[in-house]
Structure formats: structure tokens, C-alpha cells
Amino acid sequence: MGEMHITRGDKVHRVYVLDGHRTCCSDDPRLAPKVLSHLLAGGGMSSPQSSHYDQELPQQIVVEGDARVDVVVLVFPGVSADVKLDVHLVGEGAEANVYGAYVCGGEEKVKIAVDMYHDEPHCNSRQLFKGIAGGVSRVDFYGKIIVAQDAQRTEAYQENHNILLTDGAKVDTKPQLEIYADDVKCSHGATIGRLNEEEQFYMRSRGISLEDAKVLQMISFIAPVLENIQEEPEREQLAVRFEEAIRKLVK
Numbered sequence: 001m002g003e004m005h006i007t008r009g010d011k012v013h014r015v016y017v018l019d020g021h022r023t024c025c026s027d028d029p030r031l032a033p034k035v036l037s038h039l040l041a042g043g044g045m046s047s048p049q050s051s052h053y054d055q056e057l058p059q060q061i062v063v064e065g066d067a068r069v070d071v072v073v074l075v076f077p078g079v080s081a082d083v084k085l086d087v088h089l090v091g092e093g094a095e096a097n098v099y100g101a102y103v104c105g106g107e108e109k110v111k112i113a114v115d116m117y118h119d120e121p122h123c124n125s126r127q128l129f130k131g132i133a134g135g136v137s138r139v140d141f142y143g144k145i146i147v148a149q150d151a152q153r154t155e156a157y158q159e160n161h162n163i164l165l166t167d168g169a170k171v172d173t174k175p176q177l178e179i180y181a182d183d184v185k186c187s188h189g190a191t192i193g194r195l196n197e198e199e200q201f202y203m204r205s206r207g208i209s210l211e212d213a214k215v216l217q218m219i220s221f222i223a224p225v226l227e228n229i230q231e232e233p234e235r236e237q238l239a240v241r242f243e244e245a246i247r248k249l250v251k
Contacts, residue, residue, distance in 0.1 A: 004058040006067040008091060013230050014069075016057045017238070018083075019076040059084055065091025065120070072228055073112075074238065075102035077245045080109045087116050089123040100129040101225040103218075103242065104137035104169070105249040113142040116158070118151040127158040130222050134165030134249055141173040145188065149180040158188040163195060163221060165249065211250050218246045 006012050063069050075081050087096045102110050116125045125145070133139050145156045162171045175188035195217050203213040222242060229235040 002056075002058055003060045003062060004069070006061065006063045006069045008064040009066050010064075011068045012070070015072040015074070015229055015234065015238075017074045017076070018079050018081050019074075019241075020079050057083060057085065059086065061085065061087045061096065063087065063089050063091070063094040063096050066093040067091070068095040068097075070097045070228060070230075071099070072225065073098070073100040074225075074242075075100070075104075075110055076241070077103050077105045077249065078108065081111070083110075083112045083114075085114045087114070087125070088119060089117065089125065090119050092120050092122045094120065095124045097126045097228070099127075099225045099228045100131075101222040101242070102129075102131040102139065103222070103245055103249070104131070104133045104135065104139060105165070105245075106135040106137060108135075108137045109139075110137070111140045111142075114144070116143075116145045116156060118145070118147045118154045118156060120148075121150065121152045121154070123151065124155045125157070127160075128225060128228075129160045130162070130225050131160075131171070132163045132165065132218055132221065132246070132249075133169035133171050136166075136168040138169070139171045139173075141171070141175075141190070143174070143188070144176040144178060145186055147177075147179040147181050147184055147186065151181050152183040154181060154184040154186065156184070156186045160190045161221075162190075162192045163218065164192060165195070211247075214250050215243065215246050218250075219243055 061069055089096060098114055104110055114127055127143055131139055141160045143158050145158055147154050158175050160173045160175055171192050173190040175190050177186055177188055179186055195214060200213045226235055226239050
């Protein structure tokens with residue numbers, strides 16, 4: 001756990017994979033095993049060639065002026081997770097983007113809490129979390145954007161969208177805004193729904209099986225999160241892993 005500090009002008013990209021394993025690999029395809037495990041680190045702090053082997057998602061991220069951090073958190077089926085992240089934008093021009101995807105198909109309990117603090121003017125942030133809950137799993141999402149009184153010209157957006165596969169699965173989502181400045185652009189939104197049966201009917205009329213139709217729907221649903229993984233080899237491998245996991249849920 002601990003703190004990640006992004007110094008002025010730096011750009012950092014991290015991908016954290018929670019899949020029950022403890023090993024890790026880098027963003028260099030020459031070093032990556034065939035099956036990705038606990039962590040993929042992308043980008044680097046100042047050189048695109050650098051690799052990082054962090055073991056845990058930090059609980060706090062501090063972003064200085066004109067710096068940027070992109071964090072992607074992925075939770076695979078079979079893993080219960082408690083993700084707590086505080087992000088502090090402490091310099092003008094700071095930017096933070098936090099993305100997450102979770103797929104639960106059994107008795108998992110996934111808790112995600114993100115507090116985004118805008119302490120200075122001219123800072124931007126975005127949160128996008130998308131999840132699929134089946135079985136008797138339980139998902140709790142808590143997200144909060146806090147804009148200080150002096151943090152004018154803030155832009156902050158937060159979204160949490162979920163699909164329920166079974167009646168036994170439960171999702172509780174609580175996006176919040178706490179704004180003390182006047183000149184800001186901030187929004188939040190949350191949805192909980194089911195797979196679209198009309199889309200399934202359309203695909204089945206084109207010769208696609210019901211199972212494949214559901215898989216396609218779910219992969220498309222979490223794709224906007226996976227698109228934020230910068231390195232193409234890791235992005236493709238993780239997409240394959242999610243497809244394999246989703247197919248098992250459908251069966």
C-alpha cells in the first residue's frame with residue numbers, strides 16, 4: 001500500500017490486475033509471460049522504456065502541477081477485493097484518470113472507494129468504473145469528487161455502470177459531488193441494468209448463438225475501460241483473459 005507521488009510535469013500510467021496471483025510483469029513484451037498475472041505497469045515516469053514492479057495498488061496518489069496519472073484497476077472473477085484510493089491534485093494543471101473493470105460470477109465481494117480531491121485551480125479528473133455481477137456476488141461502489149473553494153476552473157467527471165446477470169447479485173453505487181467553488185464543470189452518473197434482450201434477438205437473427213451474443217455484449221460493455229491500457233500487447237492479452245472469464249460465467 002502507501003503513497004504514489006507524481007512530481008511536477010511527470011506522466012505516469014499504471015495497470016493493476018487483481019486475479020488472485022502475486023507475481024507481476026512489466027510493460028515490455030519481451031519480458032511478459034504468456035499469461036498476465038498480478039500487475040502490468042505501463043508508461044513509466046519519464047522514459048517509455050522503463051518498467052516498474054509495484055506489488056500493491058497505493059491507497060493515496062498525490063499529483064503535482066502539470067503532472068498526469070492514469071490508473072487502471074481490473075478485478076477478475078473469483079477475487080474479492082477492497083480497493084480504497086485517495087487522489088489529491090495539489091498543483092495547477094494536474095490531471096488524474098482512474099478506470100476500473102470488475103467481473104464477478106460467484107460469491108465475490110468487491111468494494112471500491114475513490115475520493116478525488118481537487119485542491120488547486122485548472123485541474124482535471126475522470127473516473128470510469130464498469131462491472132458485471134452474477135451469482136450471489138456483492139459490489140459496493142463509493143466515489144466522491146471534492147472541489148476546494150479555490151479550485152476554480154475544475155473539470156471532474158465520474159461514472160459507474162453495472163450489469164446484473166442474476167437476481168442473487170447485488171450492486172450498491174453511491175457517486176457524490178462536494179463542490180465549494182463556483183467556476184467548475186463536474187458531473188457524476190451511475191446505472192444498474194440487465195443485458196439488452198433486443199440486442200440479443202438481433203444477433204441471434206444473424207446466426208449468432210445466444211451464448212456468443214451475451215459474451216459480445218459483456219465484452220463491449222467493459223471495453224471502454226480496457227481501451228485505457230496504453231500498451232497494445234497487454235491490452236489485447238487482458239481482453240482475451242476477460243473474454244475467457246466471461247464465457248465461463250455464461251456457461
